[in-house]
Amino acid sequence: MRPSVSCVFVCHDGAGRILLARRSAQARDEPGTWDCGAGALEFGETFEEAVTREVTEEYVAPPLEITQLGVRNVVREDHWVAIVFAVRVDPSRVRVGEPHKFDELTWCTPDDLPAPRHSQLAATLALLPPR
Template identity: 75%
Template sequence: MDRPEVSCVFVCHDGDGRVLLARRSAQARDEPGAWDCGAGALEFGETFEQAVTREVTEEYATPPLSIDLRGVRNVLRPGSHWVAIVFAVRLDPAAARIGEPHKFDELGWFPLDALPAPLHSQLPAALELFTA
């Protein structure tokens, strides 16, 4: 990668203090076994909201009830540079399920003070913007 890419990161919540996290499968691009929020690359011509709606629906098999911009951060990792735009996305907990089983092998709703382990290395920074 020779230039930054844009990622829409979404911390899904139920409106009652719980967040939805997915455990990354053995086939995940990085950090298999880690719990993470969702994210996906912005495609050419998409608005942020269109990208978030597409990605949330693909990953969790249900559309967002609301989408709120929470902040922006640089994600600099060896060999990559992403501009991460972080959103809070409200979902219906009863409707959410794994939509991409090749990426995730478990979903769970967690209060912020009782998150599972291990967490993806980038999740704490996303949660910081989510709770700001």
């Protein structure tokens, strides 16, 4: 196996709230947990193109601003390099775009997160700049 590259994104409203999705029963892993979004980088895409495609697919709302936050090396039963982004979106446009992956969305602050949380969420949110 070889590591893959994933673009992980923490969508936010620009006013301190972040968007989390509850993973559905059909999710690839950890169903029922709350997580930010992510998707694989496709051959030939820039990071920004991948983030734009994935945010639009998952939440229907196109990104208004994309900021790279950092990189994580994630090794579990699989292995991927996660390029992490903060993505500002318009909350009025956000809705579940992939109901086979997510069954609910919520806006929250980083210090008031719903539970249970995906095992990778804390490490991803640790890359957010302090408020």
